[in-house]
Amino acid sequence: MTEPLKLYSYWRSSAAYRVRIGLDLKGLPYETVPVHLVRDGGEQHAEAFRRTNPQELVPVLQHGERVLGQSLAILEYLDETWPQPSLLPADAVGRARVRALAQAVACDIHPLNNLRVLQYLENTLGQDADARMAWVRHWIGIGFAAIEAMLDTPAGGRFCHGDAPTLADCCLVPQVYNARRFKLDMAPYPNIERVEAACLELPAFDGARPENQPDAVE
Template identity: 70%
Template sequence: MAAEEDVAAGKGNGNGALCLHSYWRSSAAYRVRIGLNLKGLKYDIAPVHLVRGGGEQHAPGFAELNPQELVPVLQHGYRNLRQSLAILEYLDEMWPEPPLLPATARDRARVRALAQVVACEIHPLNNLRVLQYLEHDWGVPQPEREVWVKHWIDGGFRALESLLADNPSTGEFCEGDQPTIADCCLVPQVYNARRFGVDMAAYPVIARIERRCLELPAFDAARPERQPDAPATT
């Protein structure tokens, strides 16, 4: 336990330095940037370009860091942390304030479920490797790929809108009046939805929560266009 506390206080191996392997438009990396910002943690960005040269995530050096060949990876001292939801919960356990999960088991279960609607149901069907597979292996043209993306986002958002609109626990944010990991997942997915032309007018609660989130500096600083590896014009 003492070693854990030392690392959290910046006293462990590598001074507990935080380095996020990220791509500016990766929604999974976007989630983690929000979480780091909400915790007020200083971190470095190590850009991993997911398209250039066939994708830097497939290079031997990065594949050794993450055998899944995916971002994000968060390096904390000597630790290599993978999978965005696991990283967000790690941050919450290492730096409990401000919390990213509510105090009660019931509310934590709701927040995790909302986060997983995005991270486990919507996003996996529309991430880069799926779209590249549709393009390169099945020869699916771009217009049809975009229909695919919008179909799965709309299906997930219909469910998510209902879960948010019909629950008294929904407040300014997905759960009450403080952002949680559910909001960390929601905002990047709305960014993707707009990118692919999803009509957000159909999802007023989701859109309202996104607007409220983006009023906070932690969310604003995590926007894709504000990242060091973002192109000059996005």
């Protein structure tokens, strides 16, 4: 019998969104365990969740008795445990390119516009809503300009790399969701919009959308 999968998630977390896409691409059933990142000061800071993940972040994937954090590590674990369909190309250069695109989102863009950074800007540095929005759009814009250029190569194809979704697409689509949420003008990024549109045609991406999650709220 296959050991059950549980995903500790928040509907609007782009990092959890990445993992939902990966799980759905592989057709893996899982139980969602909602962790509300705002209610009561943030359920991720509660002692019970801290024992699950000392970083006090989502997502966390529980596979049987194994508990895994960090979205990219989780996605690579899924790919090694359930190899098909693969989230990484077969060749070393392709794998490096996909990982570079994924890390451009997960390491360079996302950390500067996630919830705890915005809360620090507001609560500690006293920045108002307009300043916080400007901050988010600035850093996403810089990152998207680089990704737009990275996608403008023959290695592109329908998706970020070739004609099948990869780890890079799992990261890019949630970041585009964030960009739209913060009202970033997407007109300068036609390659990114093209890839996003191709991804959202697939049931795995559509089902993983934030608004389709059991804990989604208006």
